[in-house]
Amino acid sequence: MRSTTFFASILFVARWALAIDLNLDDPESIKRAARTAADGMMQWYDGNKTGGIPGLLPGPFYWWEAGAMFGSLIDYWYYTGDTSYNDVVTEALLFQVGADVDYMPANQSKSLGNDDQAFWGLSALTAAETNFPNPPAGQPQWLALAQAVFNTQKVRWDETSCAGGLKWQIFTFNNGYNYKNSISNGCFMNMAARLAMYTGNTSYNEWADRAWEWSRSVGLVSDTYLVYDGTDDNLDCKELNHLQWSYNSGVYLMAAATMWNITEGATRDQWQTRTQGLLNATKQIFFYPNGTMQETACEGSHNCNIDQQTFKAYLSRWMAASTKVAPWTKDTIMPLLASSAEAAAKSCTGGDDGVTCGTSWTGGWDGAFGVGQQMNALEVFQSNLISTARGPVGNSTGGTSQGDPNAGSDSGSTPITYASSHQQSPPSANLEVVLTFERYNAITTGDRAGAGILTAIVLIGLVGGGYWIVT
Numbered sequence: 001m002r003s004t005t006f007f008a009s010i011l012f013v014a015r016w017a018l019a020i021d022l023n024l025d026d027p028e029s030i031k032r033a034a035r036t037a038a039d040g041m042m043q044w045y046d047g048n049k050t051g052g053i054p055g056l057l058p059g060p061f062y063w064w065e066a067g068a069m070f071g072s073l074i075d076y077w078y079y080t081g082d083t084s085y086n087d088v089v090t091e092a093l094l095f096q097v098g099a100d101v102d103y104m105p106a107n108q109s110k111s112l113g114n115d116d117q118a119f120w121g122l123s124a125l126t127a128a129e130t131n132f133p134n135p136p137a138g139q140p141q142w143l144a145l146a147q148a149v150f151n152t153q154k155v156r157w158d159e160t161s162c163a164g165g166l167k168w169q170i171f172t173f174n175n176g177y178n179y180k181n182s183i184s185n186g187c188f189m190n191m192a193a194r195l196a197m198y199t200g201n202t203s204y205n206e207w208a209d210r211a212w213e214w215s216r217s218v219g220l221v222s223d224t225y226l227v228y229d230g231t232d233d234n235l236d237c238k239e240l241n242h243l244q245w246s247y248n249s250g251v252y253l254m255a256a257a258t259m260w261n262i263t264e265g266a267t268r269d270q271w272q273t274r275t276q277g278l279l280n281a282t283k284q285i286f287f288y289p290n291g292t293m294q295e296t297a298c299e300g301s302h303n304c305n306i307d308q309q310t311f312k313a314y315l316s317r318w319m320a321a322s323t324k325v326a327p328w329t330k331d332t333i334m335p336l337l338a339s340s341a342e343a344a345a346k347s348c349t350g351g352d353d354g355v356t357c358g359t360s361w362t363g364g365w366d367g368a369f370g371v372g373q374q375m376n377a378l379e380v381f382q383s384n385l386i387s388t389a390r391g392p393v394g395n396s397t398g399g400t401s402q403g404d405p406n407a408g409s410d411s412g413s414t415p416i417t418y419a420s421s422h423q424q425s426p427p428s429a430n431l432e433v434v435l436t437f438e439r440y441n442a443i444t445t446g447d448r449a450g451a452g453i454l455t456a457i458v459l460i461g462l463v464g465g466g467y468w469i470v471t
């Protein structure tokens with residue numbers, strides 16, 4: 001009896017001690033917390049095991065999420081100097097480039113929107129900016145991969161409706177082809193701004209400007225810098241889906257901050273106002289008054305889908321990166337990342353390992369788990385090391401990645417078939433959630449006008465691509 005009780009209490013203590021202990025004043029403590037979250041995340045990955053396919057996560061995690069995950073591991077190396085995952089990251093990023101070397105593998109076409117492709121391209125771009133070890137000569141190089149993604153998207157800029165913008169989807173056979181959305185246009189702008197900064201080639205600036213002006217013109221970015229999810233190009237982008245997701249705000253925030261960095265004079269002043277406005281709105285919408293980050297549209301109602309469960313990772317990532325290019329944002333951003341990291345650590349007490357992280361950061365573990373929860377915690381922990389990290393390099397400031405301004409121009413030479421992966425819907429607005437949110441909204445705020453607009457959008461979705469809802 002005695003020994004059993006004794007044993008049980010040892011186990012209890014051991015388990016208790018496993019909760020993530022985070023001291024933000026101690027870089028080593030932050031690194032340990034990041035390592036714990038990263039290890040938990042990589043438990044899901046079997047792409048480097050016998051029979052596994054490098055770069056893919058098992059269902060229900062979509063192809064794009066894997067691309068984002070490898071980006072979080074490049075960040076991990078950048079912040080901590082720990083090279084443990086580097087080989088597995090390089091293998092995955094090179095394996096998934098596809099036949100045209102532009103992150104459009106034919107057998108992922110069913111889940112391949114502009115945003116999905118962009119998340120892989122952004123990971124390659126981060127690798128270039130951080131001087132992540134270059135692939136061997138003869139292999140695709142980080143900068144050229146990012147340029148390939150940018151170049152293939154540039155030619156998809158679509159003036160046939162809404163006076164411009166990128167559609168969400170690349171292929172007509174995918175649902176959402178008529179949706180022009182913030183994450184696709186925001187990622188495109190983000191890549192353009194960062195490529196401008198890396199290469200010093202001003203033709204990228206023009207594209208960043210164009211993407212921004214267009215997003216403002218249709219109201220995806222509002223006069224008060226709220227970022228709405230998307231709009232239907234069958235209606236000439238006259239109606240908006242007003243859902244707000246943290247990654248949409250984050251992706252424009254970092255793009256605007258980068259534009260501030262590389263412009264001058266009155267143009268720079270404009271970018272300062274925009275960056276500040278986006279930051280204000282981000283703080284207002286995606287943080288509780290006590291500074292804890294939340295995925296506002298789905299977290300309170302426990303309705304975040306697999307994709308949405310990852311968005312706080314990118315908001316954390318892009319807020320931290322913004323402080324490097326627009327240092328005056330630091331005073332606002334750093335306290336938010338600190339309070340959120342502390343709150344996140346408190347959520348990481350779940351699972352068999354006792355350090356599994358949850359979705360919501362408002363208390364202890366909430367019972368949720370997955371790649372997204374681990375990635376959110378990883379990115380928010382390590383972003384607290386940003387002041388000790390080097391800023392992004394460019395080709396005249398120590399960057400060593402080999403570029404190719406014409407990369408991706410062969411795209412389309414490999415026929416895309418209606419090939420199936422295990423996945424279906426890409427990461428943007430999910431109408432199932434729109435419906436849920438509409439109900440939630442109507443009940444909690446009585447905002448029937450807002451609900452009416454959402455209903456209209458849902459009906460458009462039903463007519464335009466009812467498949468979204470039915471499947």
Ligand SMILES: *[C@@H]1O[C@H](CO)[C@@H](O)[C@H](O)[C@H]1NC(C)=O
Nearest residue numbers: 042045048049050084085088
């Ligand atoms: C796969 O990568 C992980 C790092 O995430 C490593 O710990 C593991 O040993 C690798 N597995 C194989 C079979 O190489």
Ligand SMILES: *[C@@H]1O[C@H](CO)[C@@H](O)[C@H](O)[C@H]1NC(C)=O
Nearest residue numbers: 053056105106107108421422
């Ligand atoms: C996709 O294609 C690659 C390269 O041809 C192949 O190695 C991989 O097994 C395929 N993946 C799936 C999920 O079919």
Ligand SMILES: *[C@@H]1O[C@H](CO)[C@@H](O)[C@H](O)[C@H]1NC(C)=O
Nearest residue numbers: 198199200201395396403405
């Ligand atoms: C940087 O890249 C730009 C554009 O590709 C090129 O014109 C310039 O010569 C490069 N500078 C250096 C130092 O490599």
Ligand SMILES: *[C@@H]1O[C@H](CO)[C@@H](O)[C@H](O)[C@H]1NC(C)=O
Nearest residue numbers: 151199201202203204405406
């Ligand atoms: C600058 O970028 C544009 C757009 O990608 C490209 O067409 C052009 O060749 C680049 N110029 C240089 C000097 O690299």
Ligand SMILES: *[C@@H]1O[C@H](CO)[C@@H](O)[C@H](O)[C@H]1NC(C)=O
Nearest residue numbers: 272273274275276277278280
């Ligand atoms: C951002 O918020 C600050 C403080 O609340 C305010 O002074 C400023 O005018 C706001 N800026 C913009 C561009 O919204």
Ligand SMILES: *[C@@H]1O[C@H](CO)[C@@H](O)[C@H](O)[C@H]1NC(C)=O
Nearest residue numbers: 288289290292343361362363
């Ligand atoms: C922060 O505020 C949220 C919402 O009121 C609350 O649920 C959470 O427990 C608070 N967190 C802390 C650390 O006080």
Ligand SMILES: *[C@@H]1O[C@H](CO)[C@@H](O)[C@H](O)[C@H]1NC(C)=O
Nearest residue numbers: 261324325326327390391392
């Ligand atoms: C622009 O960003 C670089 C890279 O982080 C940084 O070194 C530089 O100080 C920034 N410029 C300004 C004016 O803050």
